[in-house]
Amino acid sequence: MNNKKFFELAKKKGLTATEIYSAKKSSLSFELFHSEVSSYSASDSFSMSARGIYNDKFGVAITEKVNKDTPEVLVNEIIANAKVIEKADKALLFKGSEKYQKRNLFNKEIEAISIDQKLKNLYEIESKLKQADPRVVEIEGVQYSEDAIEVNLANSYGLNLKNKSNYYVYAASVVVKQNDEVKTGYKVLLSNDPKELDIDKFVKEVIVDATRKLGGTQCDSKKYPVVLSPKTAASFLDPYLESASAEEVQKHSSLFIGKLNQAVASKKVTILEQPLLKNCFFRYFDDEGVATTNKKIIEKGILKTYLYNLETAQREGTSTTGNGYRGGSKMGVSFVNPSIKPGRLSEADLLAKVKTGVYISSVQGLHAGLNPQSGNFSLQAEGFMIRDGKIAEPLSLITVAGNLLDLFLSVRDVANNSELQLSGITAPSLLIKSLAISGK
C-alpha cells in the first residue's frame, strides 16, 4: 500500500495525525523425525497496523489484506474506533528523535547457507543424539528455523524508520528412560551468527539436560537456601521487571509503587536494559519511533527509573524512556535485552556457599502459577539437592513458592555465568537466602 495515499485520505477525513507500522516476515523451518524430514514450512507474510488521531483520541486498525480499498477501510475503522475511546489522555504521535543509533545487524550468511547444509546439520545432530547415551529411547524431533523481519514505521509528520533483522534456531528434544522412569531434555540455540552452532556441544547439552534428571526424588517440604540456574533467574526477571513499567505503576498493579530511588532488590543486584546490544534482539527505535538507549533500571538494589512510553510519560509530565512497545491491542511499556549484571563468582563457588539446599534448574507454568501483580508464585520445578556445597540427587515434581519482590531482595550472591535465553533475557545463577519447596 502507498503510505502517502493513506496519510492524505486520513487528513481529508479529519484525522490530525496518522501512522503506519508494517512488518514483512519470511520464515523457513523443517524438522527431522526418525531420520526423515517430517515437516517443512516456508512462508511470507505481511501485516500493517495503522493508528490515527481523531478528536484527540486514538483509533487502531490492523490488516493483512492489501488492495486498492485498504486505505479507505483503515481510515473508516480508525475513526469508528476512536469515537468510542473515553480515556482522558491526549493521543500523541512522535515527530522523531534528534539522533538514532542505527545499525545493520541483518546477517546475510544465514540465508546464504544452503538448505542441504542446514538439513545435514540436523541429520548430524540426530545421529549424534542417538549414539550419545544408551538411555536415549526416542528423539522427539530435531528442528531448524529461520526468520527474517523487516519493519517500517512511518507517520504523517514525515518520520520514516526501517529495521531489518534475522535469526536462526536449532532445537532438539530427547526422551530418556531408566527402568520405568521417563524424562525429557531439550536445548534451543538462537542466534544470528551461523558460527555459533557447535554440534557436539549442542548434543551434549541436550543429553545432559535429560539424563541428569533420572533417579529423581522429592525432597522434604520446607524452606531451603536456593540456587537458581541462569534459565530460572531469567524466568523470574521478566515478570519482576513488569513492575518497572510506568503503566503498571500508574494503574496500581506494580510491586514498585512509591519505590523510586529505594531498594527493590539486594545490593548484589544490578539490572540493565540494553536495546542497543548487538544481538538478534537489537532495537534502535521503539514501536513509537523513539530512539532507544541503554540504561540501568536497578543499580545495586536501588530502583533508578520507571520505564515510560509517550502516554505514560505525558501523564507524569516527564519524557519517554523509549520503552513503547505494542502488546496486543495497545501501545504498552516493555523492554529489550534486559539482563542481571553478572558477579565475580562461578556457579560452583555459589553452590559451595550452601551446606544443604536446592538447585532449581527450571520452573514451569509461569503464565498461571505466577501473578505479576502480587508477585506471588507457586510453580512446578525441577532441580537437584545441594549437599555440602555440591550438586547431589535430582529432584522432580517439586514446587517452589514465594514472592518476586522478596526473592530479589534476598539475593545473597550473583554468579558470572550469564546466558541469553530464547526469551531475550540474560541472567546468571543467583543464590537466594531461602524459598519454600514442597515435595514429599
Add this chain to the structure above:
Amino acid sequence: MIAKSLAIDVLNAGLETGADFAEIYLEQNNASFLMLENGKTESALSSTTYGAGIRLLNKLQSVYGYTNDLSRKGLMKLATSLAKSFKGERLLTVEKINKVRVKNVHKYEKPLSEVSREEKIALLKEAYDVMSNYDKRIVRIQNTFLNSRKVVTIYNSDGKRLDDFKERGRMAFVAIASDNGKIETGFEGPGATGGMEFFTAKISVKETAHHVAELAIKMLTAEECPSGKMPVVIGNGFGGVVFHEACGHSLEATAVAKKLSVFSESLGKQIASPLVTAIDDGTIPNGWGSNNIDDEGNKTQRNVLIKDGICTSFLIDSFNGRRMNMKANGACRRESYKYEPTSRMSNTFIAAGKSNPEDIIAATKLGLYAASMGGGSVNPATGEFNFAVSEAYIIRDGKIAEPVRGATLIGSGADILKKIDMVGNDLLRAQGMCGSVSGSIPADVGQPTIRISEILVGGRGGVLK
C-alpha cells in the same frame, strides 16, 4: 476468495513432484476488540487476518507454507516452492472440484459482527458497575469484549471444496484488589460460538462480574495455602482444565502417533479410575470450542476418549492418522492459515457421575477444595503437569473452612486419573484458550466436582494441620 480454476492449478502445481495429497486453506478473520479500564473505554481495535495455507503430504512427510498474497502469482509461487521439497513423479492430477455442503449447527440470533461498539461497551459497563461497587479495595478493573467472524474455504486434491463460517465472542472480567501491600486478582472469561444473545440471555453478566469481584476480595484476606500431599476436591466447570492438560493433550495424535505420549500404547487399557468417562465433543451447538467442520474439512464428532476408565479413542487428524493406521475423527485444528493443522481438543470434559457435590465435601476429613482453577501446562512425554488454583479452601471435618491463596497442583496425568475416587453429578463446561503446536484456539474444558485421593499441593503456608 479465489476462483475454482485457480485452486485447481495451485493444487496441481503442488502435486507435481509426487505429493499424494494437496490442500489450500483460505481464511479471512475480521475481529473487534474493546477494552475498558476502570469503566472507561481505553482501547478499540479492528483487525483483519487474511491469507492462505498450502499443505502437501507425501506418505509420512508434510510440507506447509502460507502467504497473504492470494493472487495467481503469489499462490503458484508458494505451491511450486513447496513442491520442490519432494523429488518424485506426479501421482495424481485434480480434474474437477465439487462443492461439499457444510451444515451449520450454530444459531446466531444477533450476530456479534452486526452489534455496534456502543452496545458492547454498554454491557461491559454493566459489569464494571457491579465490580466497582463491590468493595473499595478493588483498585483496578478491566473488562474486555472480543469477537470475530471467520470465513474459511478449503480446497483439496480429493476434489472437494468446503465453505464454512463461524462467529465467536468472549468477554473477560478482571478485578484487582489491593490492601496493605497485598494484591490479588479475580478472573472470568465466558464465551461462545454464537451471537449477542449468549451474553444478554444465556449468562448473567452481572452475576459473573459479582463473582469476579467477590473472588478477588476473598483471596485478598485468605491465608497462604499449606503445601504437601493431600486429598483435593476440584470444583466443576473450569476445574476440567486438569483433565485437559494432564490427559487430553496426551491423547492427541500429535503426541500419540510418534509414540511420544504416555498413552501411546493405552488403547483398550485401563488408564483411569472406573468412575471416569471423558469426552471430546466438537459438535455441541454454539459451544466455544465447536466447529461444523474441522480445519481440514472433516465433520466434527463426539469422541469418547475414556469410557469407565478404559482408553477408547484418540483425537486424530488425517496426517498423524497415517502413522497410526487410524482414521481421522474430526479433531484437526489450527489458529489460522499461519499454522499447519494438527489434532487438537474442542470441548473436552469428564462426564457426570453419581455423587452429590455436597457429599464429596462431606466425605473428606482434611484436604483442599479447589473451587476454581487458573491455567496450567503439561509435558506430554512424561505427563507431568502443574496448575494454579485461583479459589481454594481448606476442608475440615467434611466442611468447607477457611479460604487459602497461592495454591498449585502438581502431578502426573497417568497417576492422577487413577486417583479420582469420587465424581459428582454437576457437570459444567467453561471457556479457555488452548495453546499448542498449531496455535492458540478456543476450547471448552469441563467436569463435575471430582475428588482426587492424593495430589501434591504447592503453597507457602507450611504443613496442613
